Amino acid sequence: MDDFSLFDSGSEPVAPVFFSDETGKPFTNCKLCNKELVESNSVYTIEKAYVRNVEKNENKLIFEFVYCNDCMEELRGSISKESMQRITAYFQSNSNIIERYEKFSKSNLFDADSWINNCIINNSDISEIEEYQLYCSCKGGNMLLILLPI
Numbered sequence: 001m002d003d004f005s006l007f008d009s010g011s012e013p014v015a016p017v018f019f020s021d022e023t024g025k026p027f028t029n030c031k032l033c034n035k036e037l038v039e040s041n042s043v044y045t046i047e048k049a050y051v052r053n054v055e056k057n058e059n060k061l062i063f064e065f066v067y068c069n070d071c072m073e074e075l076r077g078s079i080s081k082e083s084m085q086r087i088t089a090y091f092q093s094n095s096n097i098i099e100r101y102e103k104f105s106k107s108n109l110f111d112a113d114s115w116i117n118n119c120i121i122n123n124s125d126i127s128e129i130e131e132y133q134l135y136c137s138c139k140g141g142n143m144l145l146i147l148l149p150i
């Protein structure tokens with residue numbers, strides 16, 4: 001089980017950018033096990049991937065996914081410990097995720113757009129990136145503002 005004290009830093013209603021592009025509504029069920037997430041006030045993760053036509057200023061959804069914490073744990077379990085350590089190390093040395101979190105938590109700037117406008121790896125502006133993914137952790141109808149959204 002995750003350390004829930006991490007989740008005390010704040011929460012905001014799920015932003016429209018993390019709604020389902022297919023339905024235009026917030027996600028309500030885990031895509032893997034179909035568990036209800038909002039009414040049950042469950043912790044879950046939203047992942048969306050886009051390609052972007054910079055010239056036309058158009059975004060095209062590649063996939064959208066939502067999974068409950070149980071399915072997330074299972075997915076994590078299927079990744080070897082070694083690759084997980086490599087992924088974590090990569091993020092720690094290449095991204096500004098911790099710094100960004102501290103900056104936003106100090107300024108109380110809990111606005112999804114300002115969290116996701118720049119790539120956490122190289123800080124590129126999202127409007128100049130041709131392919132990107134968004135992640136968000138949620139609990140019930142709220143986003144958890146921890147190290148995500150990214």
Ligand SMILES: [Zn+2]
Pocket residue numbers: 030031032033034035067068069070071072
């Ligand atoms: Zn599930």
